[in-house]
Amino acid sequence: MEIKSFSVPDRILMGPGPSNVHPRVLAAMAKPTIGHLDPAFIDLMDQIKLQLRYTFQTKNEVTFPVSGPGSVGMETCLVNLIEPGNKVAVCVNGVFGGRMREIISRCGGIPVVIDIPWGSAVDPQKFEDAFKENPGIKLSAFVHAETSTGARSDIKTLTEISHKYNCLAVADTVTSLGGIPVKTDEWDIDAVYSGSQKCLSCPPGLSPVSFNQRALDAIKNRKTKVQSWFMDIDLITSYWGSGSKRSYHHTAPINALYGLNEALLLLAEEGLENSWARHKENSDILIDGLKKLGLSTFVKDEDRLPELITVLVPDGIDEAKVRNKLLNDFNIEIGAGLGALAGKIWRIGLMGYTSNRGNINLCLEALSNALK
Amino acid sequence: MEIKSFSVPDRILMGPGPSNVHPRVLAAMAKPTIGHLDPAFIDLMDQIKLQLRYTFQTKNEVTFPVSGPGSVGMETCLVNLIEPGNKVAVCVNGVFGGRMREIISRCGGIPVVIDIPWGSAVDPQKFEDAFKENPGIKLSAFVHAETSTGARSDIKTLTEISHKYNCLAVADTVTSLGGIPVKTDEWDIDAVYSGSQKCLSCPPGLSPVSFNQRALDAIKNRKTKVQSWFMDIDLITSYWGSGSKRSYHHTAPINALYGLNEALLLLAEEGLENSWARHKENSDILIDGLKKLGLSTFVKDEDRLPELITVLVPDGIDEAKVRNKLLNDFNIEIGAGLGALAGKIWRIGLMGYTSNRGNINLCLEALSNALK
Numbered sequence: 001m002e003i004k005s006f007s008v009p010d011r012i013l014m015g016p017g018p019s020n021v022h023p024r025v026l027a028a029m030a031k032p033t034i035g036h037l038d039p040a041f042i043d044l045m046d047q048i049k050l051q052l053r054y055t056f057q058t059k060n061e062v063t064f065p066v067s068g069p070g071s072v073g074m075e076t077c078l079v080n081l082i083e084p085g086n087k088v089a090v091c092v093n094g095v096f097g098g099r100m101r102e103i104i105s106r107c108g109g110i111p112v113v114i115d116i117p118w119g120s121a122v123d124p125q126k127f128e129d130a131f132k133e134n135p136g137i138k139l140s141a142f143v144h145a146e147t148s149t150g151a152r153s154d155i156k157t158l159t160e161i162s163h164k165y166n167c168l169a170v171a172d173t174v175t176s177l178g179g180i181p182v183k184t185d186e187w188d189i190d191a192v193y194s195g196s197q198k199c200l201s202c203p204p205g206l207s208p209v210s211f212n213q214r215a216l217d218a219i220k221n222r223k224t225k226v227q228s229w230f231m232d233i234d235l236i237t238s239y240w241g242s243g244s245k246r247s248y249h250h251t252a253p254i255n256a257l258y259g260l261n262e263a264l265l266l267l268a269e270e271g272l273e274n275s276w277a278r279h280k281e282n283s284d285i286l287i288d289g290l291k292k293l294g295l296s297t298f299v300k301d302e303d304r305l306p307e308l309i310t311v312l313v314p315d316g317i318d319e320a321k322v323r324n325k326l327l328n329d330f331n332i333e334i335g336a337g338l339g340a341l342a343g344k345i346w347r348i349g350l351m352g353y354t355s356n357r358g359n360i361n362l363c364l365e366a367l368s369n370a371l372k
Numbered sequence: 373m374e375i376k377s378f379s380v381p382d383r384i385l386m387g388p389g390p391s392n393v394h395p396r397v398l399a400a401m402a403k404p405t406i407g408h409l410d411p412a413f414i415d416l417m418d419q420i421k422l423q424l425r426y427t428f429q430t431k432n433e434v435t436f437p438v439s440g441p442g443s444v445g446m447e448t449c450l451v452n453l454i455e456p457g458n459k460v461a462v463c464v465n466g467v468f469g470g471r472m473r474e475i476i477s478r479c480g481g482i483p484v485v486i487d488i489p490w491g492s493a494v495d496p497q498k499f500e501d502a503f504k505e506n507p508g509i510k511l512s513a514f515v516h517a518e519t520s521t522g523a524r525s526d527i528k529t530l531t532e533i534s535h536k537y538n539c540l541a542v543a544d545t546v547t548s549l550g551g552i553p554v555k556t557d558e559w560d561i562d563a564v565y566s567g568s569q570k571c572l573s574c575p576p577g578l579s580p581v582s583f584n585q586r587a588l589d590a591i592k593n594r595k596t597k598v599q600s601w602f603m604d605i606d607l608i609t610s611y612w613g614s615g616s617k618r619s620y621h622h623t624a625p626i627n628a629l630y631g632l633n634e635a636l637l638l639l640a641e642e643g644l645e646n647s648w649a650r651h652k653e654n655s656d657i658l659i660d661g662l663k664k665l666g667l668s669t670f671v672k673d674e675d676r677l678p679e680l681i682t683v684l685v686p687d688g689i690d691e692a693k694v695r696n697k698l699l700n701d702f703n704i705e706i707g708a709g710l711g712a713l714a715g716k717i718w719r720i721g722l723m724g725y726t727s728n729r730g731n732i733n734l735c736l737e738a739l740s741n742a743l744k
Contacts, residue, residue, distance in 0.1 A: 003419055003640065005396075006633050008403040009412050018626060021405045024377075029627060030402035031380040033393045033575045035705045040381050047375055067577065068440040068602070071622040075602050103601045197623060203405045205439065205577060205625030227599050229475045230440070230447050248710070250443040251569060253577030254390060255401060256628060261378050268375065333407045338620070 011327075012359055015335035016147045016308055017175065018197035018204050019351040021259075025202055028262035029255045036252045044261060045240060045252070051264035055177060055200070055272070056192060056210045058184035062233070063210040064240040065260055067253050070174045070195030073207025075103050076231040077170045077191045078141065080219050084108030086138040089130050089167070091122040091153070094146035095338050096172055104141065107227065112137060118146075118340060119310070121303040122153040124161060131165040139168050144182065145175035147198075148338045150310035150347065151303045152180065156187040163188065168218055174198060177208070178267055179279045179307035179351055190215040196256075199279070199307055201352030202263040205256050263352075279306045282355045286348065289364040293371065298345050307355065310337075310345045314371070319343055322370045330366040332359075383699075384731055387707035388519045388680055389547065390569035390576050391723040393631075397574055400634035401627045408624045416633060417612060417624075423636035427549060427572070427644070428564060428582045430556035434605070435582040436612040437632055439625050442546045442567030445579025447475050448603040449542045449563045450513065452583075452591050456480030458510040461502050461539070463494040463525070466518035467710050468544055476513065479599065484509060490518075490712060491682070493675040494525040496533060503537040511540050516554065517547035519570075520710045522682035522719065523675045524552065528559040535560065540590060546570060549580070550639055551651045551679035551723055562587040568628075571651070571679055573724030574635040577628050635724075651678045654727045658720065661736040665743065670717050679723045682709075684716065686743070691715055694742045702738040704731075 013020045034041055045064075052063045066073045078100065082088060088109040090101045093116035104111045112134045116122050122142055131137055140162040144155045155171045162169040168190040173182045178199030184192050193209040196202035211219075211233065219226075219233055226232040230250065239249035267275060283306030287297060290311060298310035313319040319336065323346070326332040335347035348363065385392045406413055417436075424435045438445045450472065454460060460481040462473045465488035476483045484506045488494050494514055503509055512534040516527045527543045534541040540562040545554045550571030556564050565581040568574035583591075583605065591598075591605055598604040602622065611621035639647060655678030659669060662683060670682035685691040691708065695718065698704040707719035720735065 003423060003637060005637060006400065006403070006416050006419070006630055008406060008630070009410070010404065011406045011410065013405065013407055015407055015409075017623065018405050018407060021627075026402045026404065026627075028378065030398045031378070032382065032398065033385070033390050033569075034380060034383045035385055035387055035390060036576065037387075038381070038383065038699075038705060044378050047378070051375060068444065069622045069625065071602050072440065075600065079600075099601070106597055106599050106601055195623070197405075203625060203627040204408065204623040205628055225478055227478050228447065228451075229471070229478055230443050250441045251389065251567070251576040253441065253575060253625075253628065255393075255398075255575040255631075256577055256625065258378055258380070259627075265375060265377060327410075333410060 010331055012332045012362065013354055014349050014359060014363055015333045016347045016349050017351065019201050019349060019354040021201055021203055022263065022266055022353045024266060025259045025262045029259040031258050033254050036254060041254065042246065044257060048257060048261050048264065051261065051268060052208050054268060055264060056182060056184045057186065058210050060184065060210045060212050062216060062237050065257065066207040066209050067250060068207055069204050070193065070207045073193030073195065073209050074100060074172060076209060076233065077193050078103045079107050079228050079231050080226050080233045081139050081168060081170060081191060081215060082107040082109040083222055083224050086110065087112055087134060087136055089114060089137045089140040091116060091127060091142040093120055093122055093149065093151060094118050094143065095148035096143045096146060100141045119149045119151055119299050121151050122158060124154065124157045127158055128161050131161065137165060137167050139170060141170045143172040145180065145305050145308065147175045147308060148341065150299045150305050150308045152305045155189065159187050159189050168215060175308055178275055180276055180305065184210055196260055199352045200263050200267065202259050203256065205253060206260050279350065279355055282350050282360060283309060286350060286360045289360065293364065293368055307349065307351045309348045309350065311348060313344055313346060317371065319346060325370040326366045330362060332363055332366050382703055384704045384734065385726055386721050386731060386735055387705045388719045388721050389723065391573050391721060391726040393573055393575055394635065394638055394725045396638060397631045397634045401631040403630050405626050408626060413626065414618065416629060420629060420633050420636065423633065423640060424580050426640060427636060428554060428556045429558065430582050432556065432582045432584050434588060434609050437629065438579040438581050439622060440579060441576050442565065442579045444603065445565030445567065445581050446472060446544060448581060448605065449565050450475050451479050451600050451603050452598050452605045453511050453540060453542060453563060453587060454479040454481040455594055455596050457482065459484055459506060459508055461486060461509045461512040463488060463499060463514040465492055465494055465521065465523060466490050466515065467520035468515045468518060472513045491521045491523055491671050493523050494530060496526065496529045499530055500533045503533065509537060509539050511542065513542045515544040517552065517677050517680065519547045519680060520713065522671045522677050522680045524677045527561065531559050531561050540587060547680055550647055552648055552677065556582055568632055571724045572635050572639065574631050575628065577625060578632050651722065651727055654722050654732060655681060658722060658732045661732065665736065665740055679721065679727065681720045681722065682717045683720060685718060689743065691718060697742040698738045702734060704735055704738050
């Protein structure tokens with residue numbers, strides 16, 4: 001194997017993430033690295049926190065990007081809010097709900113699993129039944145936008161039900177943030193996490209999170225130490241705290257944060273509402289085109305995400321061959337099905353900077369060509 | 373607060389990390405993001421693994437960068453090799469040994485602490501005494517280059533002693549890798565981790581690790597699941613495994629890995645031995661200059677790291693004022709003392725791309741000016 005500088009192919013990223021990254025974000029990431037205790041960097045941290053509050057629609061003081069990919073955001077939320085022996089209601093309607101269940105177990109929690117068919121939204125009635133049948137649930141966990149299926153759940157209602165039973169709620173907004181409304185304060189979600197590489201159109205590697213006061217109080221009242229040192233929210237918030245109260249925890253990924261700041265700025269310039277509208281509009285156009293090609297979507301209309309469209313592979317079609325043709329002949333990446341959906345669906349992402357008419361047209365042309 | 377694109381000051385990074393990043397590495401990070409399952413990205417992963425084996429001087433198959441800063445590498449090594457109730461010998465001669473002790477406890481391990489005065493190397497005799505006094509130690513943990521003090525320990529000897537007592541050894545090489553010899557295979561270290569932002573001269577955010585077969589066997593024979601899903605070495609190695617055996621775990625930080633690949637290539641072009649020699653030579657020049665300014669180093673000659681020189685703050689000098697003058701008038705960042713050493717020392721880094729004559733000259737001039 002010859003070792004050399006990496007020559008990057010020019011891809012259109014229409015898979016389940018990462019999405020294409022705006023040139024301004026790429027340029028920001030190439031700025032010279034500075035120290036993570038530099039006063040200029042501390043200003044940048046403050047600016048990122050402000051911008052994330054807008055993105056999450058929250059006033060939560062504790063709103064910052066975890067220094068790791070979305071999975072670390074997920075584990076950070078769960079590991080801080082679960083103590084050994086806690087009952088945790090977890091909705092599993094795809095891969096990421098399953099991942100939450102696995103992490104809950106590893107935190108010593110007792111998962112109360114609400115199993116939902118893959119491709120459907122979480123059924124609020126089934127969710128509430130779990131509380132009736134299992135008294136003493138401390139925490140609930142669910143995914144807003146299931147990246148493995150393309151289904152959207154009503155996390156406002158799921159949070160309301162959780163609170164009715166005196167239970168805190170954690171929501172996964174990895175694939176929803178920036179693409180569809182995420183109203184952390186209005187919906188009163190206690191802890192929420194996301195990822196940089198979906199509708200925020202940053203490279204992967206950062207996981208924005210936000211905790212409200214109820215969640216922070218629960219963490220403060222823990223009887224046991226958080227099992228992860230790196231993910232301990234008390235320690236991290238000392239680092240991401242304000243001004244002179246900051247104290248060293250780990251070394252933040254400086255250049256990745258340059259990129260996130262710029263991506264959040266781009267989103268603020270467009271405006272969240274406009275971004276949501278763009279994602280919806282482009283999704284409608286794509287689906288229209290898919291129908292004209294004789295393709296059907298996997299998720300029913302009312303549950304379907306605009307930023308991630310799952311498409312049924314027609315009978316007799318070798319799905320991998322189609323994906324390879326798109327990649328090799330058109331430089332378009334689309335995603336395969338995961339787990340039980342492998343071979344059965346494609347996942348077409350229209351997230352963030354990727355979501356534009358030119359990409360949709362090319363993707364439809366490529367699919368038409370590949371399906372011939 | 374006005375939200376805007378981040379305007380980066382032009383700093384010379386002579387603190388304890390990050391170090392200055394080579395323009396080729398910055399340029400690599402600005403290349404377009406591609407998918408983490410793209411065949412081209414899989415080739416890049418293979419290339420990075422190959423390069424890291426050279427950097428760590430190992431043939432270990434399981435050698436890859438953890439998708440998080442050095443602290444995640446530390447926690448990854450410990451969380452996989454410790455089961456609740458295990459006795460773990462941990463050498464504490466600075467902040468990072470102390471961090472290891474804290475993580476060991478959070479993993480359910482029982483730390484057997486070898487306390488060493490800050491600024492000294494770990495005393496092998498004291499280390500061996502701990503084994504004699506505490507039968508049944510399963511794992512030992514120590515820091516090669518203590519970033520908080522500037523002292524180097526003899527991790528070859530510490531590993532030999534560990535093996536004599538049938539105990540695995542984990543070494544922190546965050547500040548040593550690339551700057552002084554780290555010979556993973558020759559020294560037979562079982563698990564080793566580092567950071568991207570020191571002598572590798574990458575931005576922070578990645579933690580290269582390597583596990584030998586003895587460590588992997590111990591992990592395979594665990595009776596309990598690893599408490600962290602994200603850091604579970606079995607799951608991560610499926611992702612970083614070779615060719616068709618790869619399976620999805622998390623989404624790797626694509627652009628950060630472009631940067632690491634380029635940084636490792638720069639190091640290979642220079643050659644490890646030449647890099648070690650450069651770090652030593654430049655350190656000697658700096659120390660000579662410091663002496664001429666009437667300054668003394670904190671660590672005695674035989675234990676002193678060439679890439680991170682700790683300097684005693686002279687009596688009557690306001691150390692923060694000196695650092696601020698260097699930063700504001702010369703754009704030079706040097707580090708303060710941590711913990712018990714706050715106010716007593718400065719930490720001057722000559723790591724990776726930072727380690728050159730021009731920076732040394734300017735730093736000495738700036739210090740001379742600030743101490744007047």
